[in-house]
Amino acid sequence: MKIHIQNGRLIDPANRLDGQHDLFIADGKIVGVGSAPDGFTAERTIDASGLVVAPGLIDLAARLREPGFEYKATLESEMDAAMAGGVTSLAIPPDTDPVLDEPGLVEMLCYRAKKLNRAHVYPVGALTIGLKGQQLSEMAELVEAGCVAFSQANTPILDTRVLGRAMQYAATFGFRVWLQPIDPHLARGGVAHDGEVASRLGLPGIPASSEIIALFTYLQMARLTGARLHITRLSSADSLALIDQARADGVDVTCDVAVHHLHLCDMDIGYFNPHCHVIPPLRSQRDRIALARAVAEGRINAICSDHTPVDDDAKQAPFSESEPGTTGLELLLPLTLKWAAEHKLPLIDALARITSEAARIAGIAKGGHLSVGARADICIFDPDAHQLISRSTLKSQGKNTPFLGLELPGRVHHTLVEGTPMYAAS
Amino acid sequence: MRNPQLNKHGELQHLLTLDGLPRSIITQILDTAAPFTEMAEREVKKLPLLRGKSVFNLFFENSTRTRTTFEIAAKRLSADVINLNVSTSSTKKGETLLDTVDNLCAMQADMFVVRHESSGAPHLIAQHLENTGRDHIHVVNAGDGRHAHPTQGLLDMYTIRHYKKEFHNLTVAIVGDVLHSRVARSQIAALTTLGVPEVRVIGPKTLLPTDVEKMGVRYCPTMEEGLKDVDVVMMLRLQNERMNGALLPSPQEFFKVWGLTAEKLARAKPDAIVMHPGPMNRGVEIDSAVADGSQAVILPQVTFGIAVRMAVMSMLGSH
Numbered sequence: 001m002k003i004h005i006q007n008g009r010l011i012d013p014a015n016r017l018d019g020q021h022d023l024f025i026a027d028g029k030i031v032g033v034g035s036a037p038d039g040f041t042a043e044r045t046i047d048a049s050g051l052v053v054a055p056g057l058i059d060l061a062a063r064l065r066e067p068g069f070e071y072k073a074t075l076e077s078e079m080d081a082a083m084a085g086g087v088t089s090l091a092i093p094p095d096t097d098p099v100l101d102e103p104g105l106v107e108m109l110c111y112r113a114k115k116l117n118r119a120h121v122y123p124v125g126a127l128t129i130g131l132k133g134q135q136l137s138e139m140a141e142l143v144e145a146g147c148v149a150f151s152q153a154n155t156p157i158l159d160t161r162v163l164g165r166a167m168q169y170a171a172t173f174g175f176r177v178w179l180q181p182i183d184p185h186l187a188r189g190g191v192a193h194d195g196e197v198a199s200r201l202g203l204p205g206i207p208a209s210s211e212i213i214a215l216f217t218y219l220q221m222a223r224l225t226g227a228r229l230h231i232t233r234l235s236s237a238d239s240l241a242l243i244d245q246a247r248a249d250g251v252d253v254t255c256d257v258a259v260h261h262l263h264l265c266d267m268d269i270g271y272f273n274p275h276c277h278v279i280p281p282l283r284s285q286r287d288r289i290a291l292a293r294a295v296a297e298g299r300i301n302a303i304c305s306d307h308t309p310v311d312d313d314a315k316q317a318p319f320s321e322s323e324p325g326t327t328g329l330e331l332l333l334p335l336t337l338k339w340a341a342e343h344k345l346p347l348i349d350a351l352a353r354i355t356s357e358a359a360r361i362a363g364i365a366k367g368g369h370l371s372v373g374a375r376a377d378i379c380i381f382d383p384d385a386h387q388l389i390s391r392s393t394l395k396s397q398g399k400n401t402p403f404l405g406l407e408l409p410g411r412v413h414h415t416l417v418e419g420t421p422m423y424a425a426s
Numbered sequence: 427m428r429n430p431q432l433n434k435h436g437e438l439q440h441l442l443t444l445d446g447l448p449r450s451i452i453t454q455i456l457d458t459a460a461p462f463t464e465m466a467e468r469e470v471k472k473l474p475l476l477r478g479k480s481v482f483n484l485f486f487e488n489s490t491r492t493r494t495t496f497e498i499a500a501k502r503l504s505a506d507v508i509n510l511n512v513s514t515s516s517t518k519k520g521e522t523l524l525d526t527v528d529n530l531c532a533m534q535a536d537m538f539v540v541r542h543e544s545s546g547a548p549h550l551i552a553q554h555l556e557n558t559g560r561d562h563i564h565v566v567n568a569g570d571g572r573h574a575h576p577t578q579g580l581l582d583m584y585t586i587r588h589y590k591k592e593f594h595n596l597t598v599a600i601v602g603d604v605l606h607s608r609v610a611r612s613q614i615a616a617l618t619t620l621g622v623p624e625v626r627v628i629g630p631k632t633l634l635p636t637d638v639e640k641m642g643v644r645y646c647p648t649m650e651e652g653l654k655d656v657d658v659v660m661m662l663r664l665q666n667e668r669m670n671g672a673l674l675p676s677p678q679e680f681f682k683v684w685g686l687t688a689e690k691l692a693r694a695k696p697d698a699i700v701m702h703p704g705p706m707n708r709g710v711e712i713d714s715a716v717a718d719g720s721q722a723v724i725l726p727q728v729t730f731g732i733a734v735r736m737a738v739m740s741m742l743g744s745h
Contacts, residue, residue, distance in 0.1 A: 199635035200445060202545040202572030202611060207636070271430055271553075272546030316524055316554075318544035320571070 001043050001419060002026045004036070008048025008380065012055060013352035014359075014369030023053055025376040028418035033372060046421075048380050051413055054351050056088025056377030058358035058368050059332055060256050060304035061232065063325075064090070064121075065397075066109070068097025073309035073397040078329065079118040081396035083423035085330040086379030086412040087305075090119050091362050094126040095153035101126035101137045103145035110146045118422055120377070122148045122362055124178060127166045133157035136169055148362050149176035149230065154279050156182045160217060167227035176363065178230040179218050181239065182280070186210035191320040193235075193281040197266040203320060206281050208236040215239050219246040222253060230361055231255040233306060235280035237290030240299055254361050258306035259335040260326055262292045264402060274315045274322035275402040278306070295353060296343045302361055303339075303353040305332040309398020327398035330389075334408035337383055341409065347383060376419035385411040430552055433561070437745055440552045440565040441738050443574035445615040452619060456584050459737035463730060465502075475740045476505035479536040483509045484526075485568070486542040491704060492568050492578075495728070496539045499735035503743070505537075523547060524554050531555075537564045537742060545571030545608075564742040566735075572606050577738060578703050579612030581731040583620060585723055586658055588730065589699050593620040599652050599694075600625065600643075601684060602662035602711050603633040609703045610662055611641075618642040628652035629684055632673045649684060653693040661686055661702045664711050677710045687713040691721065699723045 003025040010021040010033070017033070024032030024040055031037050062082070065073035082090060092109065094100035100109070106123045113121035125147035129135040139150060150170055156179075157163040170177045187210040192198040194205025215231065219242060222229040231243065234257050246253050260278065265288040269276045276282055294300045308325025315322050332354060340350030359368025366375040386407040391399045415423035429446060433439040438451055465471060481500040483493055493509065500507045512526060527538070540548045548567040555563050569575040583593075590596055598617055604610045604627050617625045618641070625643045627634065638645060646652030653659065669677040686700065700712075700722045708714045716722060 194636045196637040196640045199637055200611070200641065202570075202574070202608060204572075205636055272549045274550075313522060316550070317522065318542065318547040318550055318571075320544050320546075 002041065003419060004042035004045045005048050005053055005378070005380065006045060008051050008053035010053045010370065011348050011351055012370040013348050014055070014356035015371060016348070017370070018348045023370065023378070025416070025419045028376055028420070030370055030372055030374050030376050033370060046380065046414060051380050051382050052347065054379050054381070055355040055368050055370055056379045056415065056417065057086050057332060057354045058089040058362065058364060059087045059307065059329065059354070060091045060302055060358050060362060061093055061258070062087070062090040062305060062307040062329055063093055063095070063309070065309060066096065066112070067105070072311045075112055075116055077395070077397040078307070078309065079116050081329040081394070082119040083415045084395045084412060086333050086381055086415050087329055088119050088377035088379065088415065088417050089122060089364055089367050091122045091124055091148065093124055093153045094151060095131065095155070099126045099131050100124070100147070101129050101131070103138065103141045106142055106145040106147055118417060120367065120417070122364065124149045124151045126150065127152050127170070127177065128157065128162065131155040133159060133162055136166055139170055139175055140173060143173070143175060148364070149178045151178035151232070152180070154180055154182065156180070156184045156214060158184055164221050164225060167221050167225040171225045171227040174228065176228045176230055178232050180232045180280070181211045181214035181218060183210040183214045186213065191277060191281070192269060193266040193283040195266055195284055197269055201269065201272065208238060208283060208287070211236050211280060212238050212242065215242050219251060219253065222246070222251050223249065229253045233258050233280050234291060234300060235261055235283050235287065237287045240290060240294050244299065254301045256302040256304050256361070257291050257295060257300050259303050259328060259332055259339070260402070261288065262295065262303070262339045263335060264288065268402060269319070272319040273402060274317065274319055275326060275400055277319055277322050277324045278326055279324045292339060292343065295339070296345050301353070302358045303332070303336055304358070305329050309396050310400045312399070315400050325400065327394065327396045327401050329396055330394055331401060331403060331408070333379070333381060333412065334410040335403070337410040338408055376416055378414070378416040379412060380414040381410055381412045383410055385409070387411050430549060433745070438741050440548070441576050441742070442548050442552060442565065442567045443615065444576045444579045444612045444619065445574065447619070449619050452580070452583065452616060455580055455734065455737050455741065456587060458741060459584055459730070459733040462733035462736045466729065466733065471502050472504055473502065474504045476500065476503035476743045479505045479743055480534060481505045481507050481537045481539060481739065482530050482535045483507060484512060484530070484538050484540045485510065486512045486547070487569070489541055489569070491728070492541065495731045496568060496735055499732050500739060502732070503736055503740055505739070523550065527551050527554060531560060531563060535563060537566065537739065539566045539568050540570070541568040542570050545573035566738060566742065569608055572608050572611070574612050575608040576612050577731070577735050578609050579616045580738070581727060581734040582613055582660065582701060583616045584730045584734050585701060585727050588726070589723060590657060593617070593622050596622050596657045597624045597655060598622055598626070598658040598660065599628055599656045600660045600662065601628045601649070601652070601686065603664050603668060604629060604638065604662065605633045605635050606665065606668065607662050613660060614641050614643055626652050626656070630674065649690045650693060653690060656694045657698055659686065659691065659694060659698055659700045661700065661711050663703060663705065664707055669710070681710055685709070685711055685713060686716050688715050688719070691716055701727055704728070
């Protein structure tokens with residue numbers, strides 16, 4: 001279908017473009033920016049007056065819960081959530097059941113996703129079989145099946161020698177290794193940031209040192225192996241200096257942060273609010289401020305939702321027994337816009353964190369930008385319209401978010417995937 | 427965020443923790459408890475304040491002493507008491523905490539006395555009751571995880587007030603495993619709220635919560651320093667499973683350094699009182715000579731505990 005998106009404010013961070021430009025789409029691709037190609041006749045026109053036209057968002061961590069946890073969410077429900085959130089590409093962590101450590105499983109996931117024909121799915125394969133930290137996964141085969149990187153999700157490798165070898169093996173092929181810095185011993189049994197709040201509430205703590213010590217190890221291993229390292233879900237201020245130093249030393253390292261960490265800290269746990277039970281934990285106000293600033297400065301490359309739908313039964317339990325995680329696909333854009341407004345950051349720089357930069361980290365060449373020839377994945381939104389976050393408005397099967405009842409900026413009007421309108425606000 | 431323990435008139439709706447409970451309410455509970463202690467001396471020990479009400483003792487964790495004193499307190503107020511040892515029943519069959527609560531609500535419960543191994547479980551129940559519009563049902567926390575044991579904290583305050591009259595001129599030391607202790611957290615909250623100018627915690631750093639100073643206490647590593655001129659010594663129980671391992675090398679070394687002996691107690695003021703929430707490990711945290719000595723008020727604590735629990739339950743039952 002040939003589509004003409006007119007009168008919108010086009011923001012394309014990858015091409016540093018921000019202005020009134022029309023967009024022309026044909027055969028799923030962008031065929032014109034600003035002016036139509038010769039002979040272009042639109043079959044459909046979308047009026048984007050007063051709206052922003054941006055690349056479809058790329059979420060570096062979205063758990064769709066399939067296979068294995070279909071009672072928490074399904075590909076179908078979470079794809080709907082992605083469309084409603086303007087998210088057109090999803091990197092999927094390997095902590096499904098069974099874990100994504102087999103090419104057949106990855107192929108099945110990609111096939112199921114493709115059949116649903118909504119957001120593009122980019123599986124992140126397990127670095128070790130079963131995420132057990134003992135045997136390397138068949139990385140070359142997994143990449144052939146569709147994996148874009150390898151990770152351990154929230155399950156760190158106990159044996160540092162195995163970690164080093166996994167990174168070495170990945171480096172052989174130039175594959176990306178995504179690691180969440182958690183020292184398993186220091187974090188064991190913890191459910192909240194080890195600080196004043198956890199002490200008062202009597203909650204077992206996860207010290208910031210568990211992140212910093214693991215991060216130091218990972219960066220050292222990257223120096224030794226030359227692996228392309230991506231650090232996921234930074235949570236503590238003191239990690240930033242380590243990343244800066246590694247970059248100064250020439251280590252190829254990128255990092256991301258979960259969007260809720262830019263807005264919440266351990267004080268928000270209040271009276272044991274299980275929606276604030278997340279991994280890594282919400283840390284101190286000082287950490288939150290440092291992270292939010294570091295993303296604005298570009299020291300943290302990308303923002304993700306760390307989308308983890310959890311069923312009500314698993315959340316309605318005493319804090320430490322509740323399942324960690326928060327739903328986020330539909331909050332990625334609103335919370336990014338809110339953070340950008342607080343930091344007086346231009347929209348183009350804010351959107352870069354959830355489009356072009358995320359695309360670079362996940363190695364997605366065809367998406368995350370609006371160049372002629374690119375895949376026509378588009379998100380059209382009103383940056384100023386606020387909307388109430390409520391159980392009934394969330395499309396995700398997981399209603400678990402500490403932001404329920406809040407009004408957040410950013411209302412998605414249209415989401416297009418490969419030139420096909422997949423979502424339109426009612 | 428409204429304090430979940432108070433109703434919209436600022437009265438006690440649930441007793442969940444002493445942290446954040448207004449000083450006026452703590453004082454009101456202690457004042458209410460006073461006549462109940464005298465009543466215990468009488469031949470007829472019953473009052474009709476909770477007649478016709480059903481109090482459910484909901485214990486997800488084993489307890490003898492706390493459960494018994496709650497039971498006595500409720501019975502002296504003429505309530506019907508139902509004891510449920512849930513650790514051996516429904517949760518083993520996979521029932522969730524809130525399902526258990528809903529079932530007991532369907533049996534016309536008026537009050538839950540809850541003990542649970544997870545911090546925050548009584549808060550969750552109170553929140554659930556509010557969300558489902560059952561404001562007439564009250565929750566009393568009888569100990570949750572490491573978080574709070576408010577009636578123990580209150581009976582400790584009652585004991586201190588009984589022997590020392592005032593709080594504003596006291597120095598109090600809390601000794602032992604503060605990290606894992608819900609009793610210590612409730613004591614610290616109550617002491618600081620009641621205006622005790624100096625609260626010290628004494629013990630190895632491995633048994634100290636992170637940022638403990640932010641709770642308003644001063645840390646002293648040794649008994650020599652920590653017990654100097656104190657008015658009150660509050661000993662904590664050391665759990666067996668924590669005596670050998672990465673937190674402590676051995677009970678012997680713990681006793682040598684932090685066990686309360688007559689010799690160490692001599693550092694305190696001559697009229698200092700010695701308290702312990704029980705059950706005691708003689709020869710681990712406290713020497714028998716001190717536990718049975720003239721400065722110990724450990725058994726009066728138990729007696730006062732009944733009066734304080736009567737006070738809490740009668741206040742909750744009155745609105």
